[in-house]
Amino acid sequence: MxxxxxxxxxxxxxxxxxxxxxxxxxxxxxxxxxxxxxxxxxxxxxxxxxxxxxxxxxxxxxxxxxxxxxxxxxxxxxxxxxxxxxxxxxxxxxxxxxxxxxxxxxxxxELEVEENMAARVNALQIVSQHLAGELGREATVSELAEKMKMTEEEIRDIMKLALDALTVGGDTAAAGGETE
The missing domain is CATH 1.20.120.1810 (Four Helix Bundle (Hemerythrin (Met), subunit A))
Structure with missing residues (x-):
């Protein structure tokens, strides 16, 4: 365009x-x-x-x-x-x-920030999957924060970014939204 x-x-x-x-x-x-x-x-x-x-x-x-x-x-x-x-x-x-x-x-x-945030989202996803395998259940925010050496607030922010990215990307069903 x-x-x-x-x-x-x-x-x-x-x-x-x-x-x-x-x-x-x-x-x-x-x-x-x-x-x-x-x-x-x-x-x-x-x-x-x-x-x-x-x-x-x-x-x-x-x-x-x-x-x-x-x-x-x-x-x-x-x-x-x-x-x-x-x-x-x-x-x-x-x-x-x-x-x-x-x-x-x-x-x-701006692109550097986006790339940095994408890397953080990807790292959180990998750590989350790894912990889920170890624990036999989904990891809690505090467990993720401890494993990634971050605060719980930082983990929530990354999770929110991942959810927003899914919503913006049009995958509203995966993000819990309704599809038309």
Whole structure:
């Protein structure tokens, strides 16, 4: 789905008239003076530049559509910020890279947390099965906590995550929910 939006975006980009150097100089003066229409044209005229910067981050763990969205938001904010004190190209490049790199870092951190939690759920499942075999019954939360060297609250949190994952995954019958 995100790829479809990205493809549509690329098609629309071809319909936007590029800015000449003369037009950009005039638009930058007007933008620095606070003219809203000039700011809009500045954003529109720089979408191709921003896209080329965004493409440098293709292949990261963040989908390209999200990268472009972050880059375009940074472009808009840079146009609002522009007052003529800093060279436009420098401001634009810095703001776009900062925004995209922050989004990539956040995505990687989120994925790391997800992977860590998945590993904890898997470890709990293995320990639970092992204890059930040893004990001849399901292990209690306190027994699991002792075996895994965790608190009972941590064990409950992991169990809740596992249950939520089953529910989100569509396996509501296994999670105790009703099926349609």
């Amino acid at each position: 995100a790829q479809d939006f990205y493809e549509m975006y690329l098609e629309e980009m071809g319909q936007i008239a590029p800015m000449s150097a003369e037009e950009e100089a005039r638009i930058l003066e007007q933008t620095a003076a606070g003219e809203v229409q000039a700011r809009k044209r500045l954003v529109e005229g720089n979408l191709q530049k921003v896209l080329s910067i965004a493409k440098e981050y293709e292949g990261s763990r963040l989908p390209m559509a999200d990268i472009v969205q972050e880059a375009n938001t940074a472009l808009t904010l840079a146009a609002v910020e522009y007052d003529g004190a800093t060279e436009w190209e420098t401001l634009l490049d810095r703001r776009v890279r900062e925004a995209v790199e922050e989004a990539v870092r956040e995505q990687e951190a």
